[in-house]
Amino acid sequence: MADLRSEFVGIKSPNPFWLASAPPTDKEYNVRRAYEAGWGGVVWKTLGSEGPPVVNVSGPRYGVIYGADRRVLGINNIELITDRPLEVNLREIKSVKRDYPDRALVVSLMVPCDEASWKAILPLVEETGADGVELNFGCPHGMAERGMGSAVGQVPEYIEMVTRWVKQNTRMPCIVKLTPNITDVRKPAEAAKRGGADAVSLINTINSITSVNLDDFAPEPMIDGMGTHGGYCGPAVKPIALNMVAEIARNAETAGLPISGIGGVTTWRDAAEFMALGAGNVQVCTAAMTYGFKVVQEMISGLSEYMDRKGMVSTSEIVGRAVPKVTDWQYLNLNYVTKAVINQDDCIKCGRCYAACEDTSHQAIAMDEDRTFTVKDEECVACNLCVDVCPVDCITMRELAKGETDPRTGREVGDYANWTTHPNNPSSASFCGLRPAE
Amino acid sequence: MTNSQLTPGVVPGRLSPQEYDANFADVAPPLDAHEAQVAADRCYFCHDAPCMTACPTSIDIPLFIRQIATGTPEAAAKTILGQNILGGMCARVCPTETLCEGDCVRMESEGKPVEIGALQRFATDRLMAAGKHPFTRAAPTGKSVAVVGAGPAGLSAAHRLAMHGHEVTIYDARPKPGGLNEYGIASYKAPEAFASAEVAWLLQIGGITVMQNWQMGRAGDGTLDDLLADHDAVFLGMGLSGVNALNLPGEELAIPATDFIAALRQTEDLSTLPIGRKVVVIGGGMTAVDAAVQAKLLGAETSTIVYRRSQGEMPASEHEQDHALGCNVRLICNAAPVAIHAVEGGLEVEFARTETTGAGLRKLDDTFRLKADQVFTAIGQTLGATPAEIRLAGGKIAVDGAGRTSLSRVWAGGDCALGGEDLTVTAVAEGRDAAEDMHKFLMGE
Ligand SMILES: Cc1cc2nc3c(=O)[nH]c(=O)nc-3n(C[C@H](O)[C@H](O)[C@H](O)COP(=O)(O)OP(=O)(O)OC[C@H]3O[C@@H](n4cnc5c(N)ncnc54)[C@H](O)[C@@H]3O)c2cc1C
Ligand SMILES: Cc1cc2nc3c(=O)[nH]c(=O)nc-3n(C[C@H](O)[C@H](O)[C@H](O)COP(=O)(O)O)c2cc1C
Ligand code: SF4
Numbered sequence: 001m002a003d004l005r006s007e008f009v010g011i012k013s014p015n016p017f018w019l020a021s022a023p024p025t026d027k028e029y030n031v032r033r034a035y036e037a038g039w040g041g042v043v044w045k046t047l048g049s050e051g052p053p054v055v056n057v058s059g060p061r062y063g064v065i066y067g068a069d070r071r072v073l074g075i076n077n078i079e080l081i082t083d084r085p086l087e088v089n090l091r092e093i094k095s096v097k098r099d100y101p102d103r104a105l106v107v108s109l110m111v112p113c114d115e116a117s118w119k120a121i122l123p124l125v126e127e128t129g130a131d132g133v134e135l136n137f138g139c140p141h142g143m144a145e146r147g148m149g150s151a152v153g154q155v156p157e158y159i160e161m162v163t164r165w166v167k168q169n170t171r172m173p174c175i176v177k178l179t180p181n182i183t184d185v186r187k188p189a190e191a192a193k194r195g196g197a198d199a200v201s202l203i204n205t206i207n208s209i210t211s212v213n214l215d216d217f218a219p220e221p222m223i224d225g226m227g228t229h230g231g232y233c234g235p236a237v238k239p240i241a242l243n244m245v246a247e248i249a250r251n252a253e254t255a256g257l258p259i260s261g262i263g264g265v266t267t268w269r270d271a272a273e274f275m276a277l278g279a280g281n282v283q284v285c286t287a288a289m290t291y292g293f294k295v296v297q298e299m300i301s302g303l304s305e306y307m308d309r310k311g312m313v314s315t316s317e318i319v320g321r322a323v324p325k326v327t328d329w330q331y332l333n334l335n336y337v338t339k340a341v342i343n344q345d346d347c348i349k350c351g352r353c354y355a356a357c358e359d360t361s362h363q364a365i366a367m368d369e370d371r372t373f374t375v376k377d378e379e380c381v382a383c384n385l386c387v388d389v390c391p392v393d394c395i396t397m398r399e400l401a402k403g404e405t406d407p408r409t410g411r412e413v414g415d416y417a418n419w420t421t422h423p424n425n426p427s428s429a430s431f432c433g434l435r436p437a438e
Numbered sequence: 439m440t441n442s443q444l445t446p447g448v449v450p451g452r453l454s455p456q457e458y459d460a461n462f463a464d465v466a467p468p469l470d471a472h473e474a475q476v477a478a479d480r481c482y483f484c485h486d487a488p489c490m491t492a493c494p495t496s497i498d499i500p501l502f503i504r505q506i507a508t509g510t511p512e513a514a515a516k517t518i519l520g521q522n523i524l525g526g527m528c529a530r531v532c533p534t535e536t537l538c539e540g541d542c543v544r545m546e547s548e549g550k551p552v553e554i555g556a557l558q559r560f561a562t563d564r565l566m567a568a569g570k571h572p573f574t575r576a577a578p579t580g581k582s583v584a585v586v587g588a589g590p591a592g593l594s595a596a597h598r599l600a601m602h603g604h605e606v607t608i609y610d611a612r613p614k615p616g617g618l619n620e621y622g623i624a625s626y627k628a629p630e631a632f633a634s635a636e637v638a639w640l641l642q643i644g645g646i647t648v649m650q651n652w653q654m655g656r657a658g659d660g661t662l663d664d665l666l667a668d669h670d671a672v673f674l675g676m677g678l679s680g681v682n683a684l685n686l687p688g689e690e691l692a693i694p695a696t697d698f699i700a701a702l703r704q705t706e707d708l709s710t711l712p713i714g715r716k717v718v719v720i721g722g723g724m725t726a727v728d729a730a731v732q733a734k735l736l737g738a739e740t741s742t743i744v745y746r747r748s749q750g751e752m753p754a755s756e757h758e759q760d761h762a763l764g765c766n767v768r769l770i771c772n773a774a775p776v777a778i779h780a781v782e783g784g785l786e787v788e789f790a791r792t793e794t795t796g797a798g799l800r801k802l803d804d805t806f807r808l809k810a811d812q813v814f815t816a817i818g819q820t821l822g823a824t825p826a827e828i829r830l831a832g833g834k835i836a837v838d839g840a841g842r843t844s845l846s847r848v849w850a851g852g853d854c855a856l857g858g859e860d861l862t863v864t865a866v867a868e869g870r871d872a873a874e875d876m877h878k879f880l881m882g883e
Contacts, residue, residue, distance in 0.1 A: 068479035348546035351485030358485075371488065391482050392547050 002307035004300060006040060006315050008280045009173040009198040009258050011131040013040035013104035016315050017271065017299050020262050020283035021046050021108035021134060021177075024293070026082055028092035032099070037293035038300055041104025043175075043201075043283060046081035046136045047089055049111045049121060054080045054143075060221035063210030065236055072290045074236030076210045078141055078221065078228055081110050086124070094128040106175065110136040110148050113158060115165045122170040132173035135166060137188070138180075138204025141230055150204070153179035156191035163195025175260060178202040178244075180237075185244040186251045193257050200248065201260035201283060203241045205231025234286035238264030242277055249278025249323045266295070268302025275315065276322035330419040337406045337413050338382040338397040340364070340375045346394035347373060353386035353395060361385050378407040443715070443739045446783065448811050450712045452737025458708045461735035465626040465761075466530070466556065474560040477553045478507035482543060489538040489554060494858065494867040495522035499538060499554055506561055515565035516572045518558055523597045523870070524590055526566060526636050527619050528863045529559035530628045533724075535757040537863070566635070571642035576603035578645075581880045584609060584669040586654050589617020590862045591675030591852025593640055594869030595876075599673075600645035602877045607669070608646060609660075611653035617677055619862065621700040624728040626735070655823050662825040666847055671876050674835060674843070674850040675869055678819035678860070684720070688778030691785055695719060695729035695816035702732055714811025717741045718787050720775050721816030723753040729814045730767045741767050742808060746774040746792055746799060770808075774801055778813055785810045821854055831856050841872030849876055 006016040018041035019025050019034055026045035034042055048054060056079055065074040082089060097105045107130045111117040125133060136143075137153030144151040152158045159176060166174050176192035178185060180203040189200050207229050211220045219227030241263025248254050261279025265271050266287040274282050287295050303315075312318065342353070342365075349371040357365040364379035365386065375386075387395045400406060400413045419425050423432040441449045453461070469477060481503040489499045497518050505514035518525035534540070534555040542551035565572065581604045585592045588610035596606045614620050619633040641648070652659045654676070665672045681694040705711045713736040719729050722745035734741040743762065745752055749771045752759060763769065773789040787808045790801040821834055829836045829844035834856040841849040851868030858864040 069476055348543040349488065350482045350543040351487075352482060355485035367486075371486075 002304035003313060004040075004304055004307075004315060006281050008104070008260065009132065009175065011041070011104045011106065011173060012102070013281070014102060015040035015296075015300055015303075016275065016281035017296050018042060018104060018106075018260070018281060018283045019288060020285040021136065022285040022289070023079070024285065024288045027084065027089075028096050031092075031096050031105075034288075034293050034296075035096075035100045035103050038296045039103070039293065040281075041106065041131075043106045043108050043134050044089065044093055044130075046108040046110045047086055047121070047125075048081050049117055050086050053083050053085055056080055056083050057223050059223040061230075063208075063219075063221045063230060065210055065234075072234060072286070074208075074210070074232055074234040075286050075289065076208045076230035076232045077205070078223075078230040080141075080143060081108075081136070086121075090124055090128055093125075093130055097129045097131075104132075105130050106132045106134050108134040108136050108177070110143060113147055113152055113162065115169075118162065118165045119169050122166065122172075126170055126172060130172070132175060132198075133166065133170065134175040134177050134201060135162060136177050136204070137162075138177045138202075141207075141228065150179040150181055153177075153188060153204070154182055156187045159188050160191040160195035163192050163197050167196035173198040175199045175201050177204055177262075179204045180240060180244060180263075181207050184247075186247055186254065189248045189251070189257065190253045193254055197257070199258035199260060199280070200254075201262055202244055202248070203237065203263045205233045206237055206240065208232035233263065234290070235264045235266050235270075238266075238270060242273060245274060245279055246277040246323065246326045249320060250326050268299045268306065271299055272303060272306060272318055273322075275318045276320070277326070278320045278323050280319055281315075332418060333416045334419060334422060335414045335417050337400040337404075339377050339380050339400065340382065340384075340386050341396050341398045342373055342375060342386075343394040343396070344372065346392060348392055348394075349373070350391060352389045352391065356385045356389045380408065441737075443737050446715055446811070448712045448714045451709045452713060453709070455709060457737070462626050462629060462708060464629050465624075468563060469553070469556050469560045474506055474511075474557060477557055478503050480544065480552045481507070484543055488541040488543060489552075492537050492541040493522075494537070494861070494863045495525075495528070495870070496867075497521045497525065497538075497558070502561060503552065503554070503557055506557055511561045511564040512568065512570070512572075514557075514561035518562055519565070519572065521870075522863065522866050523594055523640055524619070524636065524862065524866050525558055526562040526639075527590070527623075527628060527633065528866065529555050529562055530632070531619075531623050532861070532863050533755050533757065536755050566639055571639060573597075573601055573643055575601055575643060575645055578605070579603040579880065581605070581670045582607070582668070583876065583880075584665040584672045585675060586610075586665070586672065587617060587675035587677055587852070587854075588612075588615035588637070588648060588650075589675055589677050589852060590619060590865035591677070591854075591869040592617070592673065593637065594866040595673045595675060595849075595851065595873040596646050596869075597640055597643055598870050598873035599876060600643050602873070604645070604670075604877070604880060606646045608648045609652040609654060609665070610648070610650055611656070611679075613650055615648055615650065617675075617865075621703050622696060622725075623703075623862075624699075624732060625703055626732075655825070662828075662845075662848070670880055671847045671849070673841075673869070673872055673876065674824075674848065674854060675852040675865070676822060676824075677853045677865075679822035680820035681815065682818040682820055684775060684815055684817065686775060686777055688780070688785075689815075691778045691780060692720070692813040692815045695721065695725050695814040696819065698729055698812075698814050699725070699732065702736075708736065711736060713738050714784075715739045716784070716808075716810050717812045717814065718808050718810040719743045719814045719816055720787070721745065721818075722747065722751075722771075723816060723818070724755075724758060725819075726814075726816035727754045727758045727762045727767075729816055731762050731765045733812070733814070734765050734767055738812075742770060743767060744770045744773050744775070744787070744789060744808070746772070747794065748772055773806070774799070776801070776805065779807075781809075785813055787813055819853070819860075824854075837872075839871075840875035841868055842875065847879075 004015040021043040025042045063076045067073045143149035176197040209219045261274030262283040265284045271282045483500045502514040502517040538554045539551035585596045585608045616633040717733040717738045730741045777788045779786045791804040835850040841851045849872040851872045852865035853860045
């Protein structure tokens with residue numbers, strides 16, 4: 001079995017699977033059971049300053065998006081940071097860390113935006129023996145209105161300032177957790193780096209309304225007839241999170257800054273994908289909330305089987321491996337041509353590819369009397385929609401060899417050439433159209 | 439309980455009340471809301487869906503399943519009933535394994551179709567339980583139509599005609615409407631008087647008068663000419679009221695399986711219905727299976743189907759055969775009856791082994807006898823008396839695609855008419871399509 005041991009900003013854990021700061025990590029009881037189930041580390045549910053803790057609503061705090069068979073695709077929540085007293089959390093953190101020294105234990109923090117508040121809490125956390133802190137600049141509801149959470153995370157200058165305070169006031173590694181509720185995630189990441197962050201983690205939840213109650217005409221979850229936006233997470237947000245991780249990983253300003261990947265990680269494969277795009281480890285919340293702590297066992301066995309199959313001995317061999325392959329559209333090879341091919345033996349004749357291509361793509365699939373579906377190469381633009389909608393995965397893309405003629409365009413497949421040099425591109429040297437008069 | 443399964447002869451009360459209840463309960467219990475959701479989620483919403491093509495009434499199956507999946511079962515029911523007004527009964531009795539479900543693309547991928555029949559029942563049950571009738575009549579046309587037979591074909595035609603604004607009178611020879619839905623379908627397929635509830639629901643459309651105990655051609659009732667004199671058009675949906683004869687010595691000792699089933703369907707308390715200790719059913723179709731299975735469920739010690747050809751050639755579907763075998767019905771194939779003998783303490787049916795040669799089925803000299811207390815024949819139904827002037831073909835009323843017979847102003851559909859399988863759903867489709875053609879005719883189009 002592959003060695004899954006992971007080291008992230010100097011914090012060691014037996015595997016790269018951590019529980020994200022959220023209800024699964026809100027108390028000693030949970031965290032002990034999570035460690036017993038196999039989780040490599042946890043980020044403790046976000047702590048606030050000393051004094052009376054925040055209060056949560058006492059009605060429903062989650063909304064949901066389902067796929068077929070009520071499979072949870074996404075959850076949104078209107079929960080706040082921990083609603084238990086600071087001293088209780090600190091005492092429990094200390095006790096758990098003492099009993100599980102080999103597991104990672106990072107403490108998530110969110111205190112008011114002044115240096116004194118940070119100065120006050122950091123020594124208390126250090127005293128527990130925790131491995132590091134994560135600054136929660138992401139929570140999109142409830143805390144932002146009080147000038148914390150995403151209210152900080154949306155202003156790069158604040159991120160930099162707070163991060164610097166933290167680094168000046170503790171020896172612990174500092175991870176800055178980013179909010180996705182911004183236009184360009186590279187900016188807050190750069191700010192964190194400037195402030196001295198050891199790493200960033202992302203994404204926190206996305207502003208969202210999951211559903212509207214059509215009897216009461218209010219967003220759900222509904223609290224006494226009213227609703228508010230919450231934070232969206234789970235499998236549905238994974239594509240957004242992957243892109244944000246990749247953006248940071250391939251940005252020259254932040255290249256090399258360790259990333260903890262979060263957002264929809266549900267299986268070993270999701271984790272491996274985050275890691276390939278540059279995440280040093282992953283954090284998980286919704287998958288645990290949906291299926292319980294045991295899901296980590298599939299992640300462990302799956303990742304190690306994959307690594308064995310690939311002959312990899314360390315998770316670091318995965319980390320960042322796909323980053324060089326992430327590019328901008330304009331550099332994609334426009335002379336790369338594929339055609340959809342339907343495997344007739346596996347086709348179940350549902351006709352979904354036909355409906356999709358005929359109604360919404362390029363009318364490139366023919367349907368016979370006997371429901372045999374075939375691709376018309378002279379029409380197929382290789383958009384991949386048929387592949388995507390086929391329920392039995394019987395459609396693949398065939399790559400045309402160099403020199404082969406594309407029946408759609410009548411042109412031979414040529415060498416690599418991208419948009420920057422394309423004759424249709426007004427800013428390319430070989431532009432073939434009319435330029436506006438100077 | 440005075441009698442048991444071993445009591446000789448033909449006696450009632452072979453089982454306990456609980457056993458009767460269990461044996462005749464819904465053979466395919468309805469889906470609950472959760473099960474329906476799970477089942478509906480499996481539909482791929484195919485393009486030009488094969489299931490829809492396989493349905494004789496062309497119900498838009500992917501659409502109604504999507505309507506269930508999105509929490510609108512009553513809209514789903516409307517999609518179903520718009521094509522097939524007896525969608526509730528069809529959901530229970532259609533041999534879906536050879537129709538819609540047989541062509542479900544999931545058969546190809548997993549061998550397990552989407553449960554279309556059960557979903558159809560889920561939707562239609564919900565609408566009917568709400569007591570809603572989703573169709574209304576068009577403005578009265580002043581035209582009047584006679585429908586002969588209150589079976590699936592006649593009811594379907596009558597409903598469609600009434601919807602178009604015509605006045606409809608249904609004439610039926612039996613005391614209750616429904617045709618074989620009421621008198622023929624196996625009782626465990628549509629328990630709890632579903633057939634009569636469905637007819638009452640269907641009649642809510644209005645504009646339909648039902649005349650029971652009126653048999654076309656019977657002295658005192660009336661003739662086709664009488665109907666043509668009183669109405670602008672006539673639809674014949676008389677089904678098959680005769681049965682094929684065995685043509686062998688002792689055949690008077692046998693009972694048509696359809697009579698046995700009709701009696702069973704009309705018996706309120708099944709413990710009062712006498713059944714033989716040993717029952718032999720001659721035939722190999724759906725009727726043979728239903729008779730043999732229900733005989734067994736009534737407490738017969740043995741119930742045996744004897745079919746003259748091989749098992750693979752049985753008209754009863756594999757699913758039906760499995761059901762019979764699962765109910766401990768015995769199956770003997772390649773044996774044809776030669777005589778029925780009255781013997782001390784009961785009957786004996788004498789069979790000859792058969793073989794199929796190039797020249798057809800041949801009886802061999804090898805014979806055997808089966809003891810029986812009751813012998814049922816299920817070797818096919820035939821058209822009852824029809825007006826001499828109407829053209830027949832292949833023992834049925836000749837019709838064109840829209841159900842027009844050789845007589846002007848007379849249409850026919852269902853089992854009595856040529857074409858299509860003898861199934862409830864086919865009868866519904868033919869009644870509906872004939873009604874559309876009649877409507878065009880009546881409106882002078
Ligand atoms: C035992 C048995 C089991 C079956 N099981 C199934 C099944 O599980 N699934 C399935 O799809 N199909 C089944 N069928 C077939 C199905 O019942 C028929 O195909 C269907 O009922 C035909 O409908 P219909 O309206 O043409 O005729 P019928 O249902 O036979 O109705 C004809 C009506 O016409 C009336 N009538 C007849 N003659 C006259 C007259 N001269 N004047 C006035 N009224 C008259 C009759 O009283 C009857 O009400 C079964 C048939 C039998 C016999
Ligand atoms: C109910 C709930 C409460 C959360 N509370 C916190 C929190 O207190 N602090 C924090 O940093 N993130 C919080 N999160 C965000 C998660 O840590 C995580 O970033 C997000 O759910 C995306 O990961 P996932 O797709 O695996 O769930 C919370 C998420 C949920 C569902
Ligand atoms: S790849 Fe796109 S264009 Fe080509 S056949 Fe499939 S759906 Fe049509």
